[in-house]
Amino acid sequence: MKISGKDIVVTGGAGFIGSWIAETLSSENKVTVIDNLHTGKMKNLKGFADRIRFINADIRDREAVFEGVKGAELVFHQGANVIIQASIDDPKMNSEINVGGTLNVLEACRKHDVKRVIFASSSAIYGNTEKLPVTEDQDPSPLSPYALSKLEGEKWMKIYSEKYGLETVTLRYFNVYGPRQYPDSPYSGVISIFTKNIRTGKPLTVFGDGEQTRDFVSVRDVVNANLLAAESRKGVGKTFNIGTGKSVSLNEMISILEKLAGKKTKVVYDKPRHGDVRHSRADITLAKDVLGYSPAVSLEEGLKELLFP
Numbered sequence: 001m002k003i004s005g006k007d008i009v010v011t012g013g014a015g016f017i018g019s020w021i022a023e024t025l026s027s028e029n030k031v032t033v034i035d036n037l038h039t040g041k042m043k044n045l046k047g048f049a050d051r052i053r054f055i056n057a058d059i060r061d062r063e064a065v066f067e068g069v070k071g072a073e074l075v076f077h078q079g080a081n082v083i084i085q086a087s088i089d090d091p092k093m094n095s096e097i098n099v100g101g102t103l104n105v106l107e108a109c110r111k112h113d114v115k116r117v118i119f120a121s122s123s124a125i126y127g128n129t130e131k132l133p134v135t136e137d138q139d140p141s142p143l144s145p146y147a148l149s150k151l152e153g154e155k156w157m158k159i160y161s162e163k164y165g166l167e168t169v170t171l172r173y174f175n176v177y178g179p180r181q182y183p184d185s186p187y188s189g190v191i192s193i194f195t196k197n198i199r200t201g202k203p204l205t206v207f208g209d210g211e212q213t214r215d216f217v218s219v220r221d222v223v224n225a226n227l228l229a230a231e232s233r234k235g236v237g238k239t240f241n242i243g244t245g246k247s248v249s250l251n252e253m254i255s256i257l258e259k260l261a262g263k264k265t266k267v268v269y270d271k272p273r274h275g276d277v278r279h280s281r282a283d284i285t286l287a288k289d290v291l292g293y294s295p296a297v298s299l300e301e302g303l304k305e306l307l308f309p
């Protein structure tokens with residue numbers, strides 16, 4: 001999928017996922033990044049900073065968002081408070097960014113006749129599900145203010161699509177991993193930590209028994225899903241799971257890492273983390289059928305890239 005000649009905004013574009021979207025699009029489009037560098041970093045823009053316009057602004061700042069979005073055709077809305085614990089400590093702050101900030105983005109799009117918005121939602125909206133793999137029609141059961149705010153964001157996307165004719169597409173990312181992810185990311189930070197510790201010969205700490213499972217998806221596949229969502233005619237107004245459709249336990253992942261690194265590593269089992277879901281796996285049939293999404297990076301390939309950068 002290739003997008004060219006467009007005026008594009010990426011909110012949260014100095015973050016892990018946003019910076020890959022911005023970089024991918026920056027060679028053939030006019031890209032603006034809006035980010036307040038809360039968890040994002042300027043170093044994520046290294047190598048393509050001169051090809052983009054960077055606006056250091058908070059998405060809670062309505063005027064800045066309106067100014068940044070002016071003239072854009074397409075917006076990838078990735079900016080958010082992503083720290084679940086911070087959302088629990090300060091739910092109002094979380095809501096102001098993830099719901100209020102999202103509304104600023106949507107209002108700016110309405111005012112400036114933006115064609116389409118792609119929204120980064122999360123598998124966190126499902127909570128603990130009995131049925132796996134989880135399909136998009138599963139009743140949501142958010143377990144944190146963060147998850148609730150993502151669900152609210154999704155609902156606002158739908159309202160703007162139905163009431164104002166703004167084309168919106170929502171992507172529910174599962175556990176995204178890859179280069180530029182910071183180790184304390186609540187999603188796949190575990191992969192950044194494990195690969196770093198194996199490289200430096202440090203032990204790995206597992207919270208719980210290591211039998212919890214996750215659907216880890218490479219950031220490269222997530223970028224591709226965003227590009228497909230930006231172009232798809234049938235995807236408008238819809239919500240899609242973006243994972244791989246496969247899951248592994250942390251213990252299985254450690255075995256894969258040890259095999260790739262060619263060495264055994266010390267594993268320390270600690271108390272389970274409160275609020276972690278036990279199992280997670282996406283049903284990606286809808287994204288396959290409607291968007292033509294097909295994850296291409298195997299976990300082995302993705303881990304190898306992080307182990308041997």
Ligand SMILES: NC(=O)c1ccc[n+]([C@@H]2O[C@H](COP(=O)([O-])OP(=O)(O)OC[C@H]3O[C@@H](n4cnc5c(N)ncnc54)[C@H](O)[C@@H]3O)[C@@H](O)[C@H]2O)c1
Pocket residue numbers: 011012013014015016017018034035036037038039040041057058059060077078079080081082097101120121122123172173174175176177185187188
């Ligand atoms: N990483 C995952 O596995 C995953 C899974 C599900 C959903 N998501 C969603 O994907 C998006 C990107 O997440 P990520 O993993 O790249 O995290 P990230 O922290 O690297 O990116 C978030 C970006 O948003 C910016 N930001 C935060 N508050 C802001 C504010 N008030 N104004 C402007 N910018 C602000 C941060 O500085 C950062 O650059 C988020 O919306 C997140 O909720 C990520």
